Amino acid sequence: MTLPDRWEMVVGLEVHTELKTTTKMFCGCANEFGAEPNTNICPVCLGLPGSLPVLNVRAVDLAMAIGFALHSTIASSTFHRKNYFYPDMPKDFQISQYDLPINSGGYLDLPDGSRVTVERAHLEEDTGKSTHLGGSGRIHGAERSLVDYNRSGVPLVEIVSGPDIRSSAQARAYASELRGILIATGASDGRMEEGSMRIDANVSVRRPGDPLGTRCEIKNLNSLRSLHRAIDYEALRQIELIDAGGTVRQETRHWDESLGATSTMRTKEEAEDYRYFREPDLVDLVPDPAWQERVRAGLGAMPAQRRATLRARLSDATSSQLDALEVVVDLGFDDLVLAAIDAGIDPTLAMARAANELASGIDHVGNLTTEAFTTTLAMEQSGELSATQAKTVLLELLEHGGDPRKIAKDKGFEQLSSGSLGATVEALIKQHPEEWTRFAEGDEKLAQFFIGQVMKSTKGQANGKAVIAELQSRR
Amino acid sequence: MQIASDVRSGATTAEAEMASSLEAIRARNDELNVFLFVDEGGAINAARRVDERVARGENAGQLAGVPIALKDNLCQVGVPTTAGSRILEGWLPPYNATVIERVLAAGAVPMGKVNMDEFAMGSSTESSAYGPTRNPLDPSRVPGGSSGGSASAVAADMTPMSLGSDTGGSIRQPAAFCGLVGVKPTYGLVSRYGLIAFASSLDQIGPFAKNATDAALLLEVIAGHDPMDSTSLPEPAPSLVSHVNDGVAGQRIGVVRELYEGADDEVVAEVERAAAALRDAGATIVEISVPEFRLGLSAYYLIAPAEASSNLARYDGVRYGLRVDAEDVAAMNEATRTAGFGAEVKRRIMLGTYALSAGYYDAYYGQALKVRTQMIDAFRRAYQEADLLLGATAPSVAFTLGAKSSDPLAMYLSDVFTIPTNLAGDAALSVPFGTGDTGLPVGVQLVGPGRSEAQLFAAARVLELADGRS
Amino acid sequence: MAPLRREDVAKVAKLARLKLSEAELDQFTEQLGQVLEHANDIAALNLEGVVATAHPFGLINVVREDELRPSLSRDAVLAMAPDAEDGRFGVPRIMGEAP
Ligand SMILES: [Mg+2]
Numbered sequence A: 001m002t003l004p005d006r007w008e009m010v011v012g013l014e015v016h017t018e019l020k021t022t023t024k025m026f027c028g029c030a031n032e033f034g035a036e037p038n039t040n041i042c043p044v045c046l047g048l049p050g051s052l053p054v055l056n057v058r059a060v061d062l063a064m065a066i067g068f069a070l071h072s073t074i075a076s077s078t079f080h081r082k083n084y085f086y087p088d089m090p091k092d093f094q095i096s097q098y099d100l101p102i103n104s105g106g107y108l109d110l111p112d113g114s115r116v117t118v119e120r121a122h123l124e125e126d127t128g129k130s131t132h133l134g135g136s137g138r139i140h141g142a143e144r145s146l147v148d149y150n151r152s153g154v155p156l157v158e159i160v161s162g163p164d165i166r167s168s169a170q171a172r173a174y175a176s177e178l179r180g181i182l183i184a185t186g187a188s189d190g191r192m193e194e195g196s197m198r199i200d201a202n203v204s205v206r207r208p209g210d211p212l213g214t215r216c217e218i219k220n221l222n223s224l225r226s227l228h229r230a231i232d233y234e235a236l237r238q239i240e241l242i243d244a245g246g247t248v249r250q251e252t253r254h255w256d257e258s259l260g261a262t263s264t265m266r267t268k269e270e271a272e273d274y275r276y277f278r279e280p281d282l283v284d285l286v287p288d289p290a291w292q293e294r295v296r297a298g299l300g301a302m303p304a305q306r307r308a309t310l311r312a313r314l315s316d317a318t319s320s321q322l323d324a325l326e327v328v329v330d331l332g333f334d335d336l337v338l339a340a341i342d343a344g345i346d347p348t349l350a351m352a353r354a355a356n357e358l359a360s361g362i363d364h365v366g367n368l369t370t371e372a373f374t375t376t377l378a379m380e381q382s383g384e385l386s387a388t389q390a391k392t393v394l395l396e397l398l399e400h401g402g403d404p405r406k407i408a409k410d411k412g413f414e415q416l417s418s419g420s421l422g423a424t425v426e427a428l429i430k431q432h433p434e435e436w437t438r439f440a441e442g443d444e445k446l447a448q449f450f451i452g453q454v455m456k457s458t459k460g461q462a463n464g465k466a467v468i469a470e471l472q473s474r475r
Numbered sequence B: 001m002q003i004a005s006d007v008r009s010g011a012t013t014a015e016a017e018m019a020s021s022l023e024a025i026r027a028r029n030d031e032l033n034v035f036l037f038v039d040e041g042g043a044i045n046a047a048r049r050v051d052e053r054v055a056r057g058e059n060a061g062q063l064a065g066v067p068i069a070l071k072d073n074l075c076q077v078g079v080p081t082t083a084g085s086r087i088l089e090g091w092l093p094p095y096n097a098t099v100i101e102r103v104l105a106a107g108a109v110p111m112g113k114v115n116m117d118e119f120a121m122g123s124s125t126e127s128s129a130y131g132p133t134r135n136p137l138d139p140s141r142v143p144g145g146s147s148g149g150s151a152s153a154v155a156a157d158m159t160p161m162s163l164g165s166d167t168g169g170s171i172r173q174p175a176a177f178c179g180l181v182g183v184k185p186t187y188g189l190v191s192r193y194g195l196i197a198f199a200s201s202l203d204q205i206g207p208f209a210k211n212a213t214d215a216a217l218l219l220e221v222i223a224g225h226d227p228m229d230s231t232s233l234p235e236p237a238p239s240l241v242s243h244v245n246d247g248v249a250g251q252r253i254g255v256v257r258e259l260y261e262g263a264d265d266e267v268v269a270e271v272e273r274a275a276a277a278l279r280d281a282g283a284t285i286v287e288i289s290v291p292e293f294r295l296g297l298s299a300y301y302l303i304a305p306a307e308a309s310s311n312l313a314r315y316d317g318v319r320y321g322l323r324v325d326a327e328d329v330a331a332m333n334e335a336t337r338t339a340g341f342g343a344e345v346k347r348r349i350m351l352g353t354y355a356l357s358a359g360y361y362d363a364y365y366g367q368a369l370k371v372r373t374q375m376i377d378a379f380r381r382a383y384q385e386a387d388l389l390l391g392a393t394a395p396s397v398a399f400t401l402g403a404k405s406s407d408p409l410a411m412y413l414s415d416v417f418t419i420p421t422n423l424a425g426d427a428a429l430s431v432p433f434g435t436g437d438t439g440l441p442v443g444v445q446l447v448g449p450g451r452s453e454a455q456l457f458a459a460a461r462v463l464e465l466a467d468g469r470s
Numbered sequence C: 001m002a003p004l005r006r007e008d009v010a011k012v013a014k015l016a017r018l019k020l021s022e023a024e025l026d027q028f029t030e031q032l033g034q035v036l037e038h039a040n041d042i043a044a045l046n047l048e049g050v051v052a053t054a055h056p057f058g059l060i061n062v063v064r065e066d067e068l069r070p071s072l073s074r075d076a077v078l079a080m081a082p083d084a085e086d087g088r089f090g091v092p093r094i095m096g097e098a099p
């Protein structure tokens, strides 16, 4: 979307990411999405009288890993209490970092070459979750709500960007690149649909060169699509308001995905007085150089570098390959693809299988070894397996693991590899003499016709390249 | 502790000791309102477990069969725990405070929960939602507070020892009013896990007993690192009982003007007499002035309420305790808190909320934290002149019920001598020394740097002997 | 600092989710005013450059390993709740979203 002439938007994002720890931030309850309500709770994360928090070292490690990936300065930090009443917050305060966050400063370079600065990335705890009963199931109009505290106390890192973003597309690219980094560091699984990454956007508009306009904060954007739409909507709303002679009021706004619109949630005057003060139940966090180095040394390559590494192996990358590259790196299949290429697999084939079949079975990728992946692709490349068969073998490997040769054999995939394909082609030539004549006279398009016929009669078990070879030998 | 060694040797049984404790509780609890809940069933079970350990020839623990009273802000599984507040009436904690785990492991027999000022906010036990506790030595008077129930239980011979908590003097002042030894340990020496928080950076759990030796024993049992409390000191419990008879020879003891000035004459006279007794036992007495101590009260009455305003936010009617229904959740929170908290708690919540709020933080809370730094520096300088400090515990002996309950500031002033130690995190105790004009006990306060408990007990023991106590 | 006003107390009571009657408002304004007046001895000090102490001792880096510990039983926890339904804590309607 483009804004009306002589307007630009100024956007900063606050991204909350849940950290992929085994336990919660301040207690030993499981940090687990989707558990039965109120089964992962204890005196600490339920804020029972007398309970005290003790910081999870893994949450600190992951926060520092994020800091390193974002080129932040990692420093001594403290915890504060942010005080406000809300039923999903058991202590009626949130433990967060305030004036001394663990990570300050930094930046994120986007694939288009632009750079977005990062102001801070600090640790804090998540709240519980409410379900609204009655009305439309949404908070407004509900008669009552039910609260589940399983998520209460799950560790979060809040990453605050500078107001450097100038378009919804750039905002989306930033969120997407950040998501890739969070996954690469092992800090997060990046699953926005499960709420493990949530975004608030600060949006203002101005004429380029003017000072910053009044901003509105849009809360809880839970998909890249919402982010994109909400920012565009909000920027246009502000421009129309100003063009009509109005002024933008500083406020917090809610994005309604179904209406495609933002609406006022809270004005600046209604803003809470959070009464931040030092959390007296926690001590200072002072990661010494050895601790920092241990975390830094454990970090793998970030997505930008991994994309570059893989890109270098795709000698003449097509645009579909470049799209696949995004997916492959995003999902962390680049090591598999590189190993396959090293073993002599055609990069195009390796990329396609990773970006499609592996991506579709992402939850089971742990069952697939590098060796099994490479072997399957080698069988496909040599014509031992058709494309369809290779895909079937890959899906089977994802589901249950195992040896691709054995799977192919068990499924009877090897029978077409030799003489029987020739016989099938022979028979089809006899059935379709007109088509064969045209092919024999040089109409290459007819090759696809014969491949289709062979696939039909072999229920997809033939290899397209092998069929062409059989046809050519009879031309 | 005689009871413990008699239980271990078989001269008596834990069950018999428990029964006589129960009898003593029944004899005076209606009159004094000490126990809010007598845990008869739990006490019998605990006593029998101790007796079984003895019968099996196992070590039954340092506190084998010793009945103990627990302040009602210590969470105990399945035992009503209210912190003296209506808002927690009927609440049964699903977990034990670390100190309770430790006294149980040492063979003690918890007899139940004793009264306190609501959320430990008070100096007389009159702010309890369950009515005031009376001083066993003179029932027309208060036992002090906020651990008034813990002090009264021991003073009325209901239990030989008890646990209380001290945020600004809440163990030492009632110990003084009831003629007991009461200890505010070094911040972090005793785990706060399971102590219902008043002011987290000041709260410490500590013992009450009739003498220094028993208090040292109970502190040894409950002290030492706890991984459940981030502010817990890293080392194991210090050895204390073995140092009780170390004496004070060669020690420099500083009599601090700001720790007795303004107290009643009968109190000042005992402080002077205590200094003389310590000098007679070989200590060097030095006169010290620490003007910063005068700022302690103001700093305390900003810091403690600020932390409390946040610690007490959780009592919102959602998860446990009282709920007063209303049509939306914010109104329900408000109705619940309005009905569930008493006036003193409301005052402090509002004071703390104000001190932290936008526009006032720097002038009040922020400034108080800086005064706290100065207080710590002042103590450090004082400890260059003296190993331990001596003063009064409270400005007066036990006052009569109702004397100060309508004047919050007057009540706050009764903590003036005890507060500086909490701000600094240092160790202090109150030991009975002499009686005033009315025959009521006077407490003198001994203060030392962090981890100086052993020296404090040794000095307390010197005073006990000088005062003709066994 | 300026003396505490009645409206300050009303505002603070609202923040703290406490409801005060008119009489209580008067009484608390007077009582809290006295305490704050006493606190003016420190509010008036020049403590420029003095570091704030939030904590008596300087412990640092107190952390725990990322290891599971048993959670409480849901039945035990919901037994404490004033209102529970369907494994969750029940509350009356929530009027606004979290800030
Ligand atoms: Mg935040």
Ligand SMILES: [Zn+2]
Pocket: A024, A027, A028, A029, A040, A041, A042, A043, A044, A045, A046, A153
């Ligand atoms: Zn938990």
